[in-house]
Amino acid sequence: MDKQDRRRRPTISDVAAAAGVSPKTVSRVINNEPGVRAELADQVLAAISKLGFRRNTMASSLRSGRQTATIGLIIEDLANPFYSTIAATVANVARAHDTHLITVSSEEDPDLEQRQFLQLCQRRVDGMIIVPAGSDHSYTRSEVEMGMRMVFLDRPPSGILADSVVIDNAAGARSGIMSLLEDGHRRIGVVIDSPVIYTARERLAGVRSALAEAGIPYDDALVKVGVTNPEEAAHAIATMLDGVDPPTAFFTGNNRSTIGAIQELYRRDSDAALLGFDDFELATLMPRPLTVIAYDVQELGRAAARRLFERIGGDTSWPSETVIPTHLVQRGVQLLKS
Amino acid sequence: MDKQDRRRRPTISDVAAAAGVSPKTVSRVINNEPGVRAELADQVLAAISKLGFRRNTMASSLRSGRQTATIGLIIEDLANPFYSTIAATVANVARAHDTHLITVSSEEDPDLEQRQFLQLCQRRVDGMIIVPAGSDHSYTRSEVEMGMRMVFLDRPPSGILADSVVIDNAAGARSGIMSLLEDGHRRIGVVIDSPVIYTARERLAGVRSALAEAGIPYDDALVKVGVTNPEEAAHAIATMLDGVDPPTAFFTGNNRSTIGAIQELYRRDSDAALLGFDDFELATLMPRPLTVIAYDVQELGRAAARRLFERIGGDTSWPSETVIPTHLVQRGVQLLKS
DNA sequence: CCGGATAGAGACAACGTTGTCAACGACGAG
DNA sequence: CTCGTCGTTGACAACGTTGTCTCTATCCGG
Numbered sequence: 001m002d003k004q005d006r007r008r009r010p011t012i013s014d015v016a017a018a019a020g021v022s023p024k025t026v027s028r029v030i031n032n033e034p035g036v037r038a039e040l041a042d043q044v045l046a047a048i049s050k051l052g053f054r055r056n057t058m059a060s061s062l063r064s065g066r067q068t069a070t071i072g073l074i075i076e077d078l079a080n081p082f083y084s085t086i087a088a089t090v091a092n093v094a095r096a097h098d099t100h101l102i103t104v105s106s107e108e109d110p111d112l113e114q115r116q117f118l119q120l121c122q123r124r125v126d127g128m129i130i131v132p133a134g135s136d137h138s139y140t141r142s143e144v145e146m147g148m149r150m151v152f153l154d155r156p157p158s159g160i161l162a163d164s165v166v167i168d169n170a171a172g173a174r175s176g177i178m179s180l181l182e183d184g185h186r187r188i189g190v191v192i193d194s195p196v197i198y199t200a201r202e203r204l205a206g207v208r209s210a211l212a213e214a215g216i217p218y219d220d221a222l223v224k225v226g227v228t229n230p231e232e233a234a235h236a237i238a239t240m241l242d243g244v245d246p247p248t249a250f251f252t253g254n255n256r257s258t259i260g261a262i263q264e265l266y267r268r269d270s271d272a273a274l275l276g277f278d279d280f281e282l283a284t285l286m287p288r289p290l291t292v293i294a295y296d297v298q299e300l301g302r303a304a305a306r307r308l309f310e311r312i313g314g315d316t317s318w319p320s321e322t323v324i325p326t327h328l329v330q331r332g333v334q335l336l337k338s
Numbered sequence: 339m340d341k342q343d344r345r346r347r348p349t350i351s352d353v354a355a356a357a358g359v360s361p362k363t364v365s366r367v368i369n370n371e372p373g374v375r376a377e378l379a380d381q382v383l384a385a386i387s388k389l390g391f392r393r394n395t396m397a398s399s400l401r402s403g404r405q406t407a408t409i410g411l412i413i414e415d416l417a418n419p420f421y422s423t424i425a426a427t428v429a430n431v432a433r434a435h436d437t438h439l440i441t442v443s444s445e446e447d448p449d450l451e452q453r454q455f456l457q458l459c460q461r462r463v464d465g466m467i468i469v470p471a472g473s474d475h476s477y478t479r480s481e482v483e484m485g486m487r488m489v490f491l492d493r494p495p496s497g498i499l500a501d502s503v504v505i506d507n508a509a510g511a512r513s514g515i516m517s518l519l520e521d522g523h524r525r526i527g528v529v530i531d532s533p534v535i536y537t538a539r540e541r542l543a544g545v546r547s548a549l550a551e552a553g554i555p556y557d558d559a560l561v562k563v564g565v566t567n568p569e570e571a572a573h574a575i576a577t578m579l580d581g582v583d584p585p586t587a588f589f590t591g592n593n594r595s596t597i598g599a600i601q602e603l604y605r606r607d608s609d610a611a612l613l614g615f616d617d618f619e620l621a622t623l624m625p626r627p628l629t630v631i632a633y634d635v636q637e638l639g640r641a642a643a644r645r646l647f648e649r650i651g652g653d654t655s656w657p658s659e660t661v662i663p664t665h666l667v668q669r670g671v672q673l674l675k676s
Numbered sequence: 677c678c679g680g681a682t683a684g685a686g687a688c689a690a691c692g693t694t695g696t697c698a699a700c701g702a703c704g705a706g
Numbered sequence: 707c708t709c710g711t712c713g714t715t716g717a718c719a720a721c722g723t724t725g726t727c728t729c730t731a732t733c734c735g736g
Contacts, residue, residue, distance in 0.1 A: 007483050007484050007485075008484075009484050009485075011721090011722055011723085012722065012723065012724095013722080013723095021685080021686085022685065022686045022687080023686090023722090023723080023724090024685075024686060024687080024688095024723095024724075024725095025684090025685065025686075027723065027724055028685090028724095031724085034683095035683065035684055035685080036684075036685085037683095037684070037685090040684090040685085052480040052481075052484070054456065054459050054460045055460055055722085055723080056400070056460070056462060056721090056722055056723070057460045057461045057462070058396040058397075058399065058400050058406070058461070058462060058722085058723095059400050059691090059721075059722035059723045059724090060722080060723055060724075061396065061691095061723090062394070062396050062397050062400060062691050062692065062693095062721095062722085062723075063690075063691050063722075063723045063724050063725080064691080064723075064724060064725080065691070065724095068396070070440075077426065078422055078425050078426035078429055079422060079423050079426035079427075081419055081422070081619075084416055084417060084419070084422030084425070084426075085417050087416050087422070087425075087441070088415065088416035088417035088422075088443070089417075091416055091441065091442070091443060092443070095442070095443075100440045100442065100457070100458075100461070101440065101441065101442075102408075102438045102439065102440050103425070103429065103439065103441060104429070104433070104438065104439075105426070105429060105430070105433075118392065119438070120438075121392050122392045122393055122394070122395045123395045123396070123438070124394060124395070124396060142390040143390075145345050146345050146346075146347050146390070147345075147347075259620070259623070262623060263622075263623065263674060266623075266671060266674060267674050267675060280620075281419075281619075281620075282597070282618075282619075282620045282623070282624075284601075285597070285600060285601065285604075285620075285623070285624055285625060286620075286623060286625075287623060287624075287625040287671045333604060333625045336601060336604060336605050337605060349691090349692055349693085350692065350693065350694095351692080351693095359715080359716085360715065360716045360717080361692090361693080361694090361716090362693095362694075362695095362715075362716060362717080362718095363714090363715065363716075365693065365694055366694095366715090369694085373713070373714060373715085374714075374715085375713090375714070375715090378714090378715090393692085393693080394691090394692055394693070396691095396692085396693095397691070397692035397693045397694090397721090398692080398693055398694075399693090399721095400691095400692085400693075400721050400722065400723095401692075401693045401694050401695080401720075401721050402693075402694060402695080402721080403721070
């Protein structure tokens, strides 16, 4: 075969030799530095394309001490549409800054998150966007002191002062519940993830705030916590509907639970109202009415990325918390026919 | 504030000085090389954690000439669930090889794809997985000669011999259409992307093959090509249904078109059969019956990543083409009630 | 025609790490 | 007691690039 077994990559010195100049002159040409005669520059460019030279980014940023033009993104699971939307948005902002994005999954494991964080530090990324899994980020402190920039996304950091971008969870849940109350619902079933998780805690707080304001007592039998997937949500809904004095409306704390609720409510032909946190792609084709607490996921990622690049650009102002607003939207396939 | 303005990162020499040993000894310790007295090693480790030293990955792989433990993934759009599933799977395989993943979007622009490819080469990634946007990849040849490994995903390469992993597009479409024919359908509307795109071309070929075998003439009025989003698909469906002798069944060439078709068919209460290429997350909750041509998206990404790491590991066998099989699945919310 | 300014080019060292090899003391065999 | 060996340790150079400085030739005003 014509395989010329791993030809060595040409270096700046090879180019210099081929063009009959010094390595430094080649460096000047590839960096568009002034002070090279046009004629010589042409020779160098010719040699570069003849040899197929590509400057070694690692050597370059090692020597120059400049940015590595790489940022890191630590999320729970890239396969989740919420996170992949964020990753796509962050990558777009990064590209506008000629920066590459390394995405790693923490799989909700605080230990793994920490290991991934340190590995990215070793790579000398210019900064990181973190969706925290753990609840203590003091381990980042020494890295921050040495110049690592971080922005926390979707959940605030703890044990360290840093920028964050979050959704207005409590207000969103609160306004959603209030709208159910206005519609006359008095028994509202709540299906939500474990309050260990920041977003679940905040959303539940929003629910309680709305109920308290309406003078409706908080009924433990109507609140199921620790629900993490559609099946558990469907089961929780079923249990509540089968109980005495069943709810006339449900609040589900995230889109996974909402999916489970739709399945169960549709299966039973139940006409209970459904309010879910998080919009999702095919919500308009769901076989029953529902209301979702929506927000701009792209804006969430964009805001975090922008903040990060401000920091990388030299911003040393006091850490900020950006809050993304929510709004209520009607969903369900019945809207198509009207 | 207590900001100690960008403390310099400690190097191996700083650790050496703190531990009273030579830099080489520190290097031996952090690389778990034998031949260091336990006592000395402890001193070194103490100095490392005291100073918060993190080995500079770039300097390390520059000097050692070893792999950079980074691979690249070039896709069209990370926000698309198909690609994000692939990205997640590839990242998982990469993590098992202690490798980081840089994901970049080509946005279906061949020029951008080429630029991204070259940038990743400059970073000296160990290999790349590419979902080709362009139709000529001869520009990769010089890089391949210099040792860059590539695996093409979802579409085969052109102008270069390389590994690829693709779906069995033609056979999938063919068997789907044959199943429609068995159900007695004779007029089948086809809504598909531009045949410039490999997958659309193959799927259309599968359709024609099945029709030809059944002796059904190919009717141009029943084939709409160049459809890229749900709205166009819905419109194409509407036009065909409003024509004379409308179809009794539709084939949509990808999940975006399928969504558009569902919307239009549901809106009209049409009972036309629907067959769509690609399964999708909430297909089980769609408000009408449909059949999807499904395949294991994760397996697609996993196979490509595995092949890439085989190459990185030194495999120099002849390039292979892996074909992922498809199968037909019934979807739609009506299945929930049975 | 001279002195100083200026532009162009290269020599050299350094970024942080690690491969190579030499140096050292301790040890056992002869 | 001597020699070779082994186990440790360090000195040095090099990976590919670029910042700093020096050197040379050219140009201008006087």
